[in-house]
Amino acid sequence: xxxxxxxxxxxxxxxxxxxxxxxxxxxxxxxxxxxxxxxxxxxxxxxxxxxxxxxxxxxxxxxxxxxxxxxxxxxxxxxxxxxxxxxxxxxxxxxxxxxxxxxxxxxxxxxxxxxxxxxxxxxxxxxxxxxxxxxxxxxxxxxxxxxxxxxxxxxxxxxxxxxxxxxxxxxxxxxxxxxxxxxxxxxxxxxxxxxxxxxxxxxxxxxxxxxxxxxxxxxxxxxxxxxxxxxxxxxxxxxxxxxxxxxxxxxxxxxxxxxxxxxxxxxxxxxxxxxxxxxxxxxxxxxxxxxxxxxxxxxxxxxxxxxxxxxxxxxxxxxxxxxxxxxxxxxxxxxxxxxxxxxxxxxxxxxxxxxxxxxxxxxxxxxxxxxxxxxxxxxxxxxxx
DNA sequence: AACCAGGATGAGC
DNA sequence: GCTCATCCTGGTT
Numbered sequence: 001x002x003x004x005x006x007x008x009x010x011x012x013x014x015x016x017x018x019x020x021x022x023x024x025x026x027x028x029x030x031x032x033x034x035x036x037x038x039x040x041x042x043x044x045x046x047x048x049x050x051x052x053x054x055x056x057x058x059x060x061x062x063x064x065x066x067x068x069x070x071x072x073x074x075x076x077x078x079x080x081x082x083x084x085x086x087x088x089x090x091x092x093x094x095x096x097x098x099x100x101x102x103x104x105x106x107x108x109x110x111x112x113x114x115x116x117x118x119x120x121x122x123x124x125x126x127x128x129x130x131x132x133x134x135x136x137x138x139x140x141x142x143x144x145x146x147x148x149x150x151x152x153x154x155x156x157x158x159x160x161x162x163x164x165x166x167x168x169x170x171x172x173x174x175x176x177x178x179x180x181x182x183x184x185x186x187x188x189x190x191x192x193x194x195x196x197x198x199x200x201x202x203x204x205x206x207x208x209x210x211x212x213x214x215x216x217x218x219x220x221x222x223x224x225x226x227x228x229x230x231x232x233x234x235x236x237x238x239x240x241x242x243x244x245x246x247x248x249x250x251x252x253x254x255x256x257x258x259x260x261x262x263x264x265x266x267x268x269x270x271x272x273x274x275x276x277x278x279x280x281x282x283x284x285x286x287x288x289x290x291x292x293x294x295x296x297x298x299x300x301x302x303x304x305x306x307x308x309x310x311x312x313x314x315x316x317x318x319x320x321x322x323x324x325x326x327x328x329x330x331x332x333x334x335x336x337x338x339x340x341x342x343x344x345x346x347x348x349x350x351x352x353x354x355x356x357x358x359x360x361x362x363x364x365x366x367x368x369x370x371x372x373x374x375x376x377x378x379x380x381x382x383x384x385x
Numbered sequence: 386a387a388c389c390a391g392g393a394t395g396a397g398c
Numbered sequence: 399g400c401t402c403a404t405c406c407t408g409g410t411t
Contacts, residue, residue, distance in 0.1 A: 299401075299402090300401085300402075344402085344403090346402095346403070348403085348404085349403080352404095352405095353402090353403055353404065353405090354403095356402090356403080356404080356405095357401080357402055357403075360401075360402075375410095375411070
C-alpha cells in the first residue's frame with residue numbers, strides 16, 4: 001500500500017463534499033483524496049511508512065483560501081478552518097472513546113476524542129488516525145456536543161443513538177493533550193518574535209495588530225488590507241469568520257486560525273468566561289468565547305488577575321504577597337498601567353487612572369485594601385479569588 | 386513625588 | 399445601567 005502524504009482538514013469534509021484534493025503530484029506516493037468521507041480522508045497509521053518528518057511538511061495545495069471559493073461560501077459562514085498541520089505523535093489513550101455529534105462529525109461513523117481546551121476550542125481526533133482537528137467551540141452548536149462533565153447527558157446521548165457507551169469518557173484536555181495548538185503556537189510565536197510583535201497578544205497595540213495582519217497577508221501572498229483596520233486584538237477576537245472574511249478578504253481564514261492559536265497561548269483565554277481553567281468560571285457549558293456579534297470585554301480586575309496568574313512572568317511588575325488570601329502587590333505601577341493601556345488601547349492610561357478604577361471595586365466588593373493598608377497592596381475579595 | 390480616597394462627568398457598550 | 403477613563407480636590411506616606 002502506498003504511503004499517504006496527506007493532511008486532512010476535518011472541517012472541510014462537511015462543506016466540500018465533491019471536492020477532490022490531490023497531494024503533491026510529483027510525489028509518487030500521493031493519491032487523489034475524495035473529500036466525501038472522513039474515512040477516505042484520514043490516513044490510518046498503518047498506511048504510513050514514511051518518516052514522520054515527511055508527514056509534517058506543509059501542503060500548499062491544501063491552502064484554505066483555494067478551498068474557500070464562492071461555491072462554499074455558505075459553509076464558510078458556519079465553520080472556521082483551524083488546522084492544516086499533521087500532528088506529531090501524541091499519546092492517545094487506548095481505552096477512551098467519546099462520540100462527538102457535530103455537524104461535520106457524524107456521530108455514528110466517527111469516534112473521536114474530544115475536549116475543550118483552554119482556548120475554548122473543541123478538539124477532535126481518533127487514536128487510529130494521524131490527523132486531528134480543532135474547532136472553535138462556538139462554531140459547533142452546544143447541543144451538538146457532549147457535556148463531558150454531565151453523566152446524565154452522556155447516557156441519554158448514547159441511548160438516543162443506540163450506541164454503547166464507551167468505558168471511559170475523558171476530557172482530552174485533562175490528558176495533557178496539546179496537539180495541535182502547542183506545536184503550531186510555538187511556531188507562530190517564533191515568527192512573531194522575528195517580525196517584532198510580542199508573543200502575547202495581550203501586549204499588542206493596534207500597530208502590532210496591523211503589522212501581524214500585514215505579515216499574514218505577505219506570507220499567504222494575499223492582498224494586504226490591514227490599512228482598513230485600526231483594531232486591537234480584543235476587537236479582532238470579537239469578529240466571527242464571516243466578519244474576518246469580509247474585512248480581510250482571502251486572508252480572513254488565516255487570521256481566524258491564528259487568532260485561535262494566539263488566544264490559547266496568551267492569558268487572554270483566562271478572561272473569557274466558560275473556557276478558563278479557573279474556579280470562578282464554569283468551564284462546562286460549551287459556549288462561545290467569540291460568538292457571533294458578541295463583543296469581547298475585559299475588566300480591570302480580570303486583567304490584574306491575569307497578570308498574576310500568567311505563565312509569563314510578570315512578577316517584576318505585579319506579584320502575589322499571599323496568593324491564598326488574594327493579596328497582591330503592584331511592584332511597578334507604571335508598567336502595569338502601560339500594560340492595561342495597551343490592552344484597552346488607551347495610550348494615555350496611567351496608574352492614577354488605573355488605581356481610580358480599582359477603587360471603584362471597593363464598593364462592588366471585588367477588590368479591597370488589606371486590613372493594614374499598604375501602598376500598592378490590594379486584595380481580591382471573596383468570590384473573585 | 387508617589388500614592389490614596391472618592392466626587393463628577395461622559396464615552397461606549 | 400454598568401464599567402471605565404478622565405479630571406479633579408484634597409489628604410497621606
